[in-house]
Amino acid sequence: MGGEPPEPAPPGGAEAAASRGDWAVVALLLALGAFLAHGTATMDVPENSGSPGPRFVPVIVTVLTFVLAALMAAQVARATAGAGVRAPERSAHGEETDWRAVGVVVASFLAFTALLSPLGWLLSAALLFWGTGYALGGRRPLFDAGVALSVSAAFQLAFSAGLGLALPAGVLEGAF
Template sequence: MSGTVEQGARGLDDEPPEPVLPGGAEASAGRGDWAVVVLLLALGAFLAHGTATMDVPENSGSPGPRFVPVIVTVLTFVLAALMAAQVARATRGARAASEPRPAPAGEGTDWRAVGVVVVSFLAFTALLSPLGWLLSAALLFWGTGYALGGRRPLFDAGVALSVSAAFQLAFSAGLGLALPAGVLEGAF
């Protein structure tokens, strides 16, 4: 019966106060998202520079060695623009609210996942020459899958190796380009 007698300062029907974002909603909305947008723009600029300065033999056929890098560069810029628009819309919506909003449950930047993807990419670039495309790209795809929640290491490694092999076949058969073989040179 003690629950019906005195409830303190709150009434019986009042809900407990919800946590608010520190400094108000607009102070912290989208910081990590803007960092990802900036990283995507920097990656796009790096890819655009690399594609523009690529040495292309005069006798290369169509579509040529710049075909895939141009597609990847354009997609990187499109993704950055779409993400920037989404973050701007979310930030504008947070600023329009006159009172602090409750802290969203489960939202925010997963910096551990971002770190795993960055480390996987750095390992890929460092190991591309010695290991070759097939193995280093499989490591990149496996690391990215792990960062995104994959928890079946053998299955994920098989999928990563299959995707890496599919890219290798697409480049060699479809474009006539040889990706680095690394330690597997002469094995097949």
């Protein structure tokens, strides 16, 4: 019956490029986790803050960021080690990663961090949520902005009522 098994594709092809992109995302997650860990460790915490305290949520987010990076690294390593295994950056339909969407999410996050102090949580987080929704395919700007503002307000209420923490008010200071 005869034929020899097909030889694996030479390194450096489309799979290698996909793997490099995946490893870049892992590196970005690790850098984000390190940034969050540093920010959490150097956070000014008032002496009279109660339990669970202002570091509670940042610690959870930091740990989840590192866990996500580890899981993704394991997935990428498994995919690049297996012969003939499709790289994880391809969807079930064979589509490649939408780097434009990734760029919009990253830009939204950077805008959020830059605008948090001047605009406050409510508006800067709404911009972050709207940008992320747009990157994921939302094409009804007014509706999406309303949903983003509602989610931002819900988080603000949860933090203030549930944890007793005041998120930055920014330009809305004293408006309510």
